[in-house]
Amino acid sequence: MRYIDDDGRIVWSASDLKAAAECEFAWLRAIDAKLGRLPAVDDPEDLTLARAGRLGTQHELRVLEEYRARFPGRVVEIPETRSSDAAALAAAVAATDAALADPDVAVVYQAAFATDEFVGFADFLVRDDDGSWIVQDTKLARRARVTALMQLAAYVDQLDRLGVPRSDRVQLLLGDGSVSEHAVRDLLPVFGLRRDRLRALIADRDVPAGAAGASLAWGDERGALRVVACGRCATCDLEVIAQRDLLLVAGMRPVQRDRLRAAGVVTIDALAAAREAPPRMSWDTFAGLRTQARLQLESPAGGVAPVASGVPVAVPTFEVVFPKALGALPRPSRGDLFFDFEGDPLYTEGAGANGVTNWGIDYLFGWVDLDEQYSALWAHSFAEEKAALEQFLDFVALRRQTHPDLHIYHYAPYEPSHLLAMAARHGVGEAAVDRLLAEGVFVDLYPIVRRALRVGSRSYSIKKLEPLYMGDEVRTSDVQRGDDSIVRYVEARTLQDAGDAASAQEIFDDLADYNRYDCVSTRRLRDWLVDRARGADLLPS
CATH class of the missing domain: 3.90.320 (Lambda Exonuclease; Chain A)
Structure with missing residues (x-):
């Protein structure tokens, strides 16, 4: 434009x-x-x-x-x-x-x-x-x-x-x-x-008026034009914070925001102080959103104001709102594993024999056990990914013989969904993955967190929860986000192809440390949730 x-x-x-x-x-x-x-x-x-x-x-x-x-x-x-x-x-x-x-x-x-x-x-x-x-x-x-x-x-x-x-x-x-x-x-x-x-x-926009014209204000739908804001992009986010918009509230859906605004509740502060649910919103939904708003306002990690660089990581406030959800956690086993993938969705090896180009590789399978002993399988090609998948499934099958009650914990559905897709692509292990899923071996902690807790944070990503249970163990790796890890992995592969194996290995080691931390984080989140369950006089099932 x-x-x-x-x-x-x-x-x-x-x-x-x-x-x-x-x-x-x-x-x-x-x-x-x-x-x-x-x-x-x-x-x-x-x-x-x-x-x-x-x-x-x-x-x-x-x-x-x-x-x-x-x-x-x-x-x-x-x-x-x-x-x-x-x-x-x-x-x-x-x-x-x-x-x-x-x-x-x-x-x-x-x-x-x-x-x-x-x-x-x-x-x-x-x-x-x-x-x-x-x-x-x-x-x-x-x-x-x-x-x-x-x-x-x-x-x-x-x-x-x-x-x-x-x-x-x-x-x-x-x-x-x-x-x-x-x-x-x-x-x-x-x-x-x-x-x-x-x-x-x-x-x-009254273009002929030039700089003298009025800019579009946040929340102004321009009457019948009904301008739509996504609420997520950089432009919207600046306004969401500046106007203390309801979109600051974690889990706020557009239709919920519309109903609250129609009832005169237009800011996170107003929601935290509201006493009546708006029309066409259940009391439970309203109460949950109100609690979320209150916790974010009380929390130093609430995300309701811009965060300056260099500021120590704040510990968010939290409340257990549905203890029974914590009781759904499996009983801990000595065989439990805490699993995390690292992947590159843009990796490809060109068209295969069928003329179709496959995209995406999970280049690192990582897990820790209860002692936080880290294990990893690397895959730098589709052939190596297939071998890593087979090795991982063989390892799990062997471990289940010793610990039939083990579970594999992860956060969000990426790991099981990618195991399924990987097995289908390579034509190996599909029955084994299906069996693990059918028998409830994989345990996703994310829905348990969302159902059981309200956390004073705009996001429920595991990175935002870590201050609750990781203590002083702050990440020291150069890699801090999933997207960063992808870029660093590509950099390492480029160095490796250019013959600089030492520099490539430094990056691979940093990626492994990032992955290990994610696995340890999942393990400690599980234990933290178990402690919350015990605090509510519940025992994991």
């Missing part, structure tokens, strides 16, 4: 359809920033997203190479152009028009389109057998998303505007090597609605 100061107009692109669909409030605030009405919000650096972008570009270039080989001399590549360079953009549009009119051209790469309100660059336009053009876009994703289909429809709309014959189908060239094909007649009506919505949003 660009603001043309001289003409006083906004020019949008196909990617703006996606951005506005994700958060209209943030998109409109970005317009306000371009108009000089308020400072722009910087999105936090996302190294994983940046890597996905690089891999997406590589995928696009591989497709381009395939077309060059398939249609030698018949692929027109429009030079890369910045939409802010008016002269270069005009030249790119002219080159695109000429290529579309040339009967010898089979593929146009980065076709450029521009109008007074729109600018865009289509990945590929491919001539069909009947001479019409098929709009194609490369996406690293493994399935079609509506936002990607709207981008394709935007380029179809441009071909229609130019009167250029186009196919009645569009195609997404997905990251797994498959092609997702869709009928244009199914997409254009939805695209028309999305485009009209975008135009209405832009018109609401």
Whole structure:
């Protein structure tokens, strides 16, 4: 999206359809920033997203190479152009028009389109057998998303505007090597609605007023326009904290927020002091949200104000609100294990024998026992992942012979769901994983925490709970988040491939320490929950 100061107009692109669909409030605030009405919000650096972008570009270039080989001399590549360079953009549009009119051209790469309100660059336009053009876009994703289909429809709309014959189908060239094909007649009506919505949003910003116009205020739905805020992005989060919005309350759903606001309860403070449930909200739901709000206000880790860097980790307040949920914990066994995966969702080895590209590897299987003795299995390829899966299942089966009452604890459903997917992909261990699940060997502590406790924190991630039971054992690893571990793993693999084994091993050791800490954290959370159960005169079952 660009603001043309001289003409006083906004020019949008196909990617703006996606951005506005994700958060209209943030998109409109970005317009306000371009108009000089308020400072722009910087999105936090996302190294994983940046890597996905690089891999997406590589995928696009591989497709381009395939077309060059398939249609030698018949692929027109429009030079890369910045939409802010008016002269270069005009030249790119002219080159695109000429290529579309040339009967010898089979593929146009980065076709450029521009109008007074729109600018865009289509990945590929491919001539069909009947001479019409098929709009194609490369996406690293493994399935079609509506936002990607709207981008394709935007380029179809441009071909229609130019009167250029186009196919009645569009195609997404997905990251797994498959092609997702869709009928244009199914997409254009939805695209028309999305485009009209975008135009209405832009018109609401009173662009001709420039910096003198009013910026969009948090909570202002603009009447019948009903602007939607996602409540999660960086732009929204700043406002949620500044306005002490109900979205600060952990577990607050949009429909619950709407009902509370309709009853005049608009801040976390008002909710903590409220005495009556709003219409169409049960008393139990209201009481749970009110308790959560109160605890967050009382807690130094409540997340109701920006956290300065360098501040020691605060211990959140908590209350046991449903002790019986703690009684559902299994009785501890000497054979218990505390398990955690580390994975890279963007790892791939290219297309397999079936022509399908598999994505994602769990490169580290880690666990500790009751003595916090750490064990790990590494997997740097799909073949090694298969072997690690078999070794892990064999180890568990052997341990169950000695400790038939053992359980494998984890936090959130990632571990069992990935074991199932991994077994299905490699064709090994499916019956063993099914048996472990059917016999209740895996125990997810997350739903027990959510049902039994209220914690004075915006998040119930295990990282936010650790101050309750980890004491002074603060992480010292360079790796602090799951996304960080993925980036560090890729860095280590790059160093390893370059022959720097020592530097790679340092990172692998740090990743193992990160994984070990997560396993120990799961073990101590289990013990902490057992202590809470005993404090309520309950015994684990």
